[in-house]
Amino acid sequence: MKIKLRHATALGIALIVAGLAIFLIKALALHYPLAPGAQSTLYDYELYIEFDGRNQPARIEAFVPASDVERAFPQEQFYNGSFGLSLTGDATRNRKAVWTYRYPADRKVLRYSAQTLGETKSTPLPLSFRESEPEESPFEADPVKRQAFIVWSGNLRQRSADDSSFAELAIFETFGERTESEQYADEIAALLDPRGGVVSRLELARQLLHSQGIPARIANGVYLTEARRRVETRHWLEYHIDGDDRRYFPEGDPARFFTIWYGTEPMIEAAGIENLETQIALRAQEASAANIAENMPGPGGAFGKAFGFSSLPLTTQLVYQVLVTIPIGITILVFLRQFVGFKTLGTFMPVLIGIAFRETALLNGVLLFTLLVALGLALRFYLERLQLLLVPRLAVVLIFIVIAMAVIAVLMAETNQAMGLSISLFPMVILTMTIERMSIVWEENSASEAIKQGLGSLFVAAISYLAMTNSYAEHIMYRFPEFLLVLMGLCILMGRYTGLRLSELWRFKALAS
Amino acid sequence: MLNTYRALRANGVIGINERNVKYVNALNPRKLLVRVDDKLVTKELAAPAGIPTPELYGVIRDARDMKRLPEFIDHADGFVIKPAQGSQGKGIIVVESPLKGGWRLSSGKRIDLESIKFQINNMLSGMYSLGGQPDKALVEYRVKFDDVFGKVSFRGVPDIRVIVLKGIPVFGMLRLPTAESDGKANLHKGGVGAGIDLATGLSMRAMQHDYFIELHPDTAHPLENIQTPYWDDILLMAAKSYEVTGLGYIGVDVVLDREKGPLLLELNARPGISIQIANRKGLRFVLEKAMALSETPRTPEERVAIAKTLTL
Numbered sequence: 001m002k003i004k005l006r007h008a009t010a011l012g013i014a015l016i017v018a019g020l021a022i023f024l025i026k027a028l029a030l031h032y033p034l035a036p037g038a039q040s041t042l043y044d045y046e047l048y049i050e051f052d053g054r055n056q057p058a059r060i061e062a063f064v065p066a067s068d069v070e071r072a073f074p075q076e077q078f079y080n081g082s083f084g085l086s087l088t089g090d091a092t093r094n095r096k097a098v099w100t101y102r103y104p105a106d107r108k109v110l111r112y113s114a115q116t117l118g119e120t121k122s123t124p125l126p127l128s129f130r131e132s133e134p135e136e137s138p139f140e141a142d143p144v145k146r147q148a149f150i151v152w153s154g155n156l157r158q159r160s161a162d163d164s165s166f167a168e169l170a171i172f173e174t175f176g177e178r179t180e181s182e183q184y185a186d187e188i189a190a191l192l193d194p195r196g197g198v199v200s201r202l203e204l205a206r207q208l209l210h211s212q213g214i215p216a217r218i219a220n221g222v223y224l225t226e227a228r229r230r231v232e233t234r235h236w237l238e239y240h241i242d243g244d245d246r247r248y249f250p251e252g253d254p255a256r257f258f259t260i261w262y263g264t265e266p267m268i269e270a271a272g273i274e275n276l277e278t279q280i281a282l283r284a285q286e287a288s289a290a291n292i293a294e295n296m297p298g299p300g301g302a303f304g305k306a307f308g309f310s311s312l313p314l315t316t317q318l319v320y321q322v323l324v325t326i327p328i329g330i331t332i333l334v335f336l337r338q339f340v341g342f343k344t345l346g347t348f349m350p351v352l353i354g355i356a357f358r359e360t361a362l363l364n365g366v367l368l369f370t371l372l373v374a375l376g377l378a379l380r381f382y383l384e385r386l387q388l389l390l391v392p393r394l395a396v397v398l399i400f401i402v403i404a405m406a407v408i409a410v411l412m413a414e415t416n417q418a419m420g421l422s423i424s425l426f427p428m429v430i431l432t433m434t435i436e437r438m439s440i441v442w443e444e445n446s447a448s449e450a451i452k453q454g455l456g457s458l459f460v461a462a463i464s465y466l467a468m469t470n471s472y473a474e475h476i477m478y479r480f481p482e483f484l485l486v487l488m489g490l491c492i493l494m495g496r497y498t499g500l501r502l503s504e505l506w507r508f509k510a511l512a513s
Numbered sequence: 514m515l516n517t518y519r520a521l522r523a524n525g526v527i528g529i530n531e532r533n534v535k536y537v538n539a540l541n542p543r544k545l546l547v548r549v550d551d552k553l554v555t556k557e558l559a560a561p562a563g564i565p566t567p568e569l570y571g572v573i574r575d576a577r578d579m580k581r582l583p584e585f586i587d588h589a590d591g592f593v594i595k596p597a598q599g600s601q602g603k604g605i606i607v608v609e610s611p612l613k614g615g616w617r618l619s620s621g622k623r624i625d626l627e628s629i630k631f632q633i634n635n636m637l638s639g640m641y642s643l644g645g646q647p648d649k650a651l652v653e654y655r656v657k658f659d660d661v662f663g664k665v666s667f668r669g670v671p672d673i674r675v676i677v678l679k680g681i682p683v684f685g686m687l688r689l690p691t692a693e694s695d696g697k698a699n700l701h702k703g704g705v706g707a708g709i710d711l712a713t714g715l716s717m718r719a720m721q722h723d724y725f726i727e728l729h730p731d732t733a734h735p736l737e738n739i740q741t742p743y744w745d746d747i748l749l750m751a752a753k754s755y756e757v758t759g760l761g762y763i764g765v766d767v768v769l770d771r772e773k774g775p776l777l778l779e780l781n782a783r784p785g786i787s788i789q790i791a792n793r794k795g796l797r798f799v800l801e802k803a804m805a806l807s808e809t810p811r812t813p814e815e816r817v818a819i820a821k822t823l824t825l
Binding site: 004338341387389390391445495496497498499500501502504505507508509510511512513 | 514516517518520521522524526527528529530531534535539631634635638639640701702720723724725787789790793794795
């Protein structure tokens with residue numbers, strides 16, 4: 001007894017915990033949207049390369065975004081024309097598309113496009129980067145520069161308290177305006193090419209950080225906040241100090257950006273062509289957040305796929321969209337029966353009627369249901385006089401229900417009532433059994449008892465219909481089918497409830513004194 | 514509402530949920546339920562155990578048996594036809610005497626052979642059985658009920674319900690038909706229930722429709738302090754039903770016949786909980802006490818002795 005109770009309770013709680021755990025992973029770690037219709041901005045990134053062939057072997061290399069575990073990067077496409085395409089480099093870091101052709105003539109166009117959610121400043125840097133131990137002695141070839149670097153970095157070290165303040169100081173002085181009064185102006189001038197752009201300064205800052213053993217790298221990409229036809233590539237520094245991911249954007253802080261490659265190399269290198277023109281375009285578009293989350297590459301997307309319906313064909317998905325809401329209705333029914341003590345005609349009949357209401361909408365559904373049951377009951381009482389046997393009588397009632405449904409549909413179609421058409425979706429067998437049960441209760445107990453149970457069933461049907469068609473419930477059940485485990489656990493727990501029902505409080509009120 | 518809940522818990526009132534989980538499901542193995550669901554099986558098991566039941570005149574299983582119907586019902590003092598798997602008295606035909614080529618029903622109406630056959634066919638097709646399974650019809654001796662409850666019954670047959678936990682009778686109740694219940698003793702149809710003191714067999718207080726009452730609603734006779742005859746025999750029958758069925762929680766329905774004394778009418782594997790109102794007491798404490806006492810095996814006689822001390 002006790003053991004069974006404990007067993008059931010443990011199983012119920014385990015199911016609920018498992019379901020909630022999967023839900024929390026999906027909601028918090030994988031950012032599945034909790035509300036239906038949540039929209040996220042998806043960016044179309046397009047790299048457009050145009051050039052003239054020179055009738056000699058051509059080779060164009062361009063960095064393309066790597067699919068990184070940490071960021072959403074749903075899909076990509078290459079438009080190669082007649083060129084051969086090969087992908088080189090690390091799939092998760094510097095990935096390069098190499099287009100080649102033996103003798104291109106005329107003007108050629110190559111395109112690459114991808115969709116991304118991009119990254120934000122809070123996007124974590126990969127573990128492999130955080131743990132890398134940089135050791136590098138720059139400017140080996142140039143003793144003057146090497147000397148200047150050693151002096152300057154040593155001095156920066158003296159003027160800083162820790163890695164963090166060192167990094168801030170190094171970046172500040174690398175990017176700061178040169179003034180004559182500055183103490184190490186000479187060293188900085190020697191190290192920094194005045195004509196060099198952002199990249200060369202970032203490189204110097206990176207070398208300074210590396211000299212202190214701080215992992216750092218130059219990242220190149222685009223700012224998604226600048227979504228337009230023609231976008232500049234941007235460069236920034238990523239470094240990691242004391243468990244803290246940091247990014248320094250010399251060209252202004254973007255709310256959202258998209259990393260394409262790392263290092264100081266230019267984005268595109270070409271040989272054997274002329275008049276190269278490249279263009280990066282960004283376009284923002286709204287997309288269903290749920291779809292983006294499920295289509296993410298990497299373990300996150302795989303996890304979502306394993307606990308979701310996105311791998312099924314669309315029509316099957318639509319079926320499951322309805323199916324997974326039914327357990328909500330069932331659970332409500334269990335609650336109303338076990339805790340409240342509702343009396344219904346048939347165990348799951350109200351939920352099945354509730355499902356039928358999906359097609360008819362609530363008010364029409366209730367009206368049609370009442371009409372059909374009333375007609376069926378009238379027939380059933382007439383049949384009682386004929387003294388038919390049970391199964392044939394049920395069959396007669398069922399056929400009558402079909403006829404009544406057809407007549408109602410035809411009549412309503414003539415008067416242009418759309419609601420008449422939806423009547424055909426009522427489950428006739430369920431209606432027939434309802435009529436039979438109701439008439440038996442009517443005879444065995446009383447008319448008022450039959451009507452009471454009929455209304456009770458209708459009420460439960462309406463409640464479960466409202467719950468099952470609630471857009472939040474639909475969304476949560478469809479996107480997070482692990483809630484089926486939670487509902488199952490709840491039903492198991494309710495199955496061991498031995499307390500009094502609400503209706504029993506009323507029934508036994510005489511004993512309460 | 515919470516106060517009501519607490520008060521009911523404190524008085525040991527159990528609900529349907531608790532009855533089902535702790536007693537019906539835990540003590541009544543499903544495979545043994547056929548022993549109580551089929552009245553023919555119950556009858557066959559009861560006789561060798563020394564539990565008297567109404568005499569069986571015949572069993573109708575199919576059309577061939579139906580030909581023997583006139584032979585089965587050839588009894589001048591009436592007969593009863595009931596579905597073997599019926600519950601709550603559904604579908605029962607009670608015939609009192611022959612009347613003008615037909616028969617007289619207990620309700621006073623006349624019935625002919627064709628109508629009886631039609632009713633039997635309904636029974637066979639499973640109209641009254643659980644889940645609509647095909648059923649049998651039993652033709653039985655009509656109980657001539659003892660006049661002791663005549664003043665507190667309105668037509669119909671009064672009966673005695675005893676709740677038995679693992680062979681120990683724990684609660685008793687007198688069920689009396691009223692005009693409203695149409696001669697049936699079922700409480701939910703408006704019958705009167707009166708608690709019976711297990712030790713003495715005296716009726717205590719009564720209820721109808723979940724309310725306490727003092728007088729029978731139709732005969733206006735006081736319901737308290739009526740001595741149930743053969744009380745010890747009834748308790749012993751109830752206690753023996755445990756060995757007969759192997760079911761740990763049953764309701765034993767007994768009728769009193771003027772000549773034959775107490776007869777077992779039927780056994781119920783999920784007896785109702787309204788008996789608590791009739792006894793003005795919750796079942797839980799008595800059930801738990803009986804549960805503890807049932808740990809050691811005892812004879813039916815010993816269990817009856819225990820039952821008499823239970824409520825002291």
